[in-house]
Amino acid sequence: MSLSDIRGIGMTSQRTRDRLVKRLAERGIDDERVLEVMGQVPRHIFVDEALAHRAYEDSALPVGHSQTISQPFIVALMTQLLLQKRPKKVLEVGTGTGYQTAVLAALVEQVFTVERIEALLLKARERLGLLGANNVRLRLGDGYVGWRNEAPFDGILVTAAPPSVPEALTEQLAVGGRMVLPVGGEGVQELRIIDRTVEGLVTETVEYVRFVPLLKGVQPFEAT
Numbered sequence: 294m295s296l297s298d299i300r301g302i303g304m305t306s307q308r309t310r311d312r313l314v315k316r317l318a319e320r321g322i323d324d325e326r327v328l329e330v331m332g333q334v335p336r337h338i339f340v341d342e343a344l345a346h347r348a349y350e351d352s353a354l355p356v357g358h359s360q361t362i363s364q365p366f367i368v369a370l371m372t373q374l375l376l377q378k379r380p381k382k383v384l385e386v387g388t389g390t391g392y393q394t395a396v397l398a399a400l401v402e403q404v405f406t407v408e409r410i411e412a413l414l415l416k417a418r419e420r421l422g423l424l425g426a427n428n429v430r431l432r433l434g435d436g437y438v439g440w441r442n443e444a445p446f447d448g449i450l451v452t453a454a455p456p457s458v459p460e461a462l463t464e465q466l467a468v469g470g471r472m473v474l475p476v477g478g479e480g481v482q483e484l485r486i487i488d489r490t491v492e493g494l495v496t497e498t499v500e501y502v503r504f505v506p507l508l509k510g511v512q513p514f515e516a517t
């Protein structure tokens with residue numbers, strides 16, 4: 294997709310994006326910066342053309358490889374919770390399509406994002422490049438181990454659910470930092486906030502959510 298395509302579709306999709314933002318606000322998203330950015334990032338370029346007409350519905354959509362692009366409300370909620378700690382350097386685990394990455398990139402200084410499926414990572418890199426998101430570094434890897442040589446992070450956002458909180462990730466969270474992640478087995482999981490304070494970790498459960506599982510190991514492009 295070329296840049297002029299994005300602009301063309303971008304104009305016709307502005308109205309549907311505005312409707313989505315209105316809906317997010319009605320559902321309780323009140324961080325103006327998050328609403329503004331979600332009104333700008335063209336979600337339709339992050340899904341297959343066949344699904345582009347559904348890109349501004351508030352629902353998760355399939356993106357191949359048994360994965361989904363997260364529901365806009367959940368993207369907005371997780372981003373809003375993360376921003377409450379004013380992070381500068383953020384680690385995202387589970388790049389997927391790169392949509393959540395693009396939202397983060399518009400709101401914080403630096404985004405480091407890890408994806409275990411190389412085919413998805415390559416597409417996400419291309420889309421983020423088209424959008425000019427030059428404050429993002431992407432890497433093929435297993436998010437269970439985080440991104441050790443860039444730690445600590447002020448914010449960590451995990452977009453797939455581990456059965457329990459990965460220790461490497463809490464270790465890579467800076468004092469004053471916050472991690473937002475779903476935790477639990479298949480089916481329904483708890484969306485948790487974990488803050489690292491000088492006294493230690495403080496955990497809070499926000500609500501129940503449904504994410505794909507956080508899996509171990511990587512899936513190189515050749516093997517798909």
Ligand code: SAH
Pocket residue numbers: 360361362363386387388389390391392393394407408409410413434435436437452453505506507508509510
């Ligand atoms: N934020 C993404 C959500 C994608 S779904 C979006 O809006 O598009 C979650 C993603 O996490 C999938 O792409 C999946 O492959 C990835 N994932 C699962 N386990 C992982 C792991 N251990 N390390 C890195 N990525 C992982």
